[in-house]
Amino acid sequence: MKLASWNVNSLTVRLSQVLRWLENERPDLLALQETKLEDARFPAAEFAAAGYHAVYSGQKTYNGVALLARTPPQQVLRELPGLEDPQRRFLAADIDGLRVVNLYVVNGQSVDSDKYAYKLRWLAAVRAFLETELARHLQLVVLGDFNIAPDDRDVHDPEVWRDQILCSAPERAALQGLLDLGLEDSFRALHDESGQYSWWDYRQGGFRRDLGLRIDLILSSRALHARLRAAAIDRIPRTWERPSDHTPVLLELA
Numbered sequence: 111m112k113l114a115s116w117n118v119n120s121l122t123v124r125l126s127q128v129l130r131w132l133e134n135e136r137p138d139l140l141a142l143q144e145t146k147l148e149d150a151r152f153p154a155a156e157f158a159a160a161g162y163h164a165v166y167s168g169q170k171t172y173n174g175v176a177l178l179a180r181t182p183p184q185q186v187l188r189e190l191p192g193l194e195d196p197q198r199r200f201l202a203a204d205i206d207g208l209r210v211v212n213l214y215v216v217n218g219q220s221v222d223s224d225k226y227a228y229k230l231r232w233l234a235a236v237r238a239f240l241e242t243e244l245a246r247h248l249q250l251v252v253l254g255d256f257n258i259a260p261d262d263r264d265v266h267d268p269e270v271w272r273d274q275i276l277c278s279a280p281e282r283a284a285l286q287g288l289l290d291l292g293l294e295d296s297f298r299a300l301h302d303e304s305g306q307y308s309w310w311d312y313r314q315g316g317f318r319r320d321l322g323l324r325i326d327l328i329l330s331s332r333a334l335h336a337r338l339r340a341a342a343i344d345r346i347p348r349t350w351e352r353p354s355d356h357t358p359v360l361l362e363l364a
Contacts, residue, residue, distance in 0.1 A: 145174030
């Protein structure tokens, strides 16, 4: 079973790229973030023609998440329990025997901003939700754009990013709080090397110079550990014309 996550940074702009990638890779599940589309404009028909059922939660211009799956998602949840939040950043569903949670984590702007405090509150609500979900679903996957680089191996220049947004100690502690529930970073379960990134800033030749961060993650429950077969970051879509600043991350389960 092949799972993937991709922050597309506007599905309107990159629909053709997503369809191209689906045709090439044929994942069983693709989680999207930053679709930036109201639900009435979501291209469900195009994905259906490609062989995928779609569930989505979107808003105009900002945020937006979706799940594309070969089998119809069930028990869909679009609101994060315990937090009143108009921003469309959360989507959960049962897919092929897995409980799947798609997250577009708050960026946070800067460590001294109101958005940073909102990010930490949002992550606390996610932790409370996942604690409940793990008690009900042994086979659970949490994937998406986490906007947190887990450790220094995931940062092109750890000293430049030290205590900055995406790499601050409280953000990393919040991510560790999710892992402490009984989740593992599937990429790190299979790869120990540094220098593997999923996001590069558009500015200053970030991709060309490989000035990246690994902030797109697939977390899996302990019950899935024996099923982990391969984890990868597909850099190719970042080379396409008008790419997203993120690239897809993948996990293969037995």
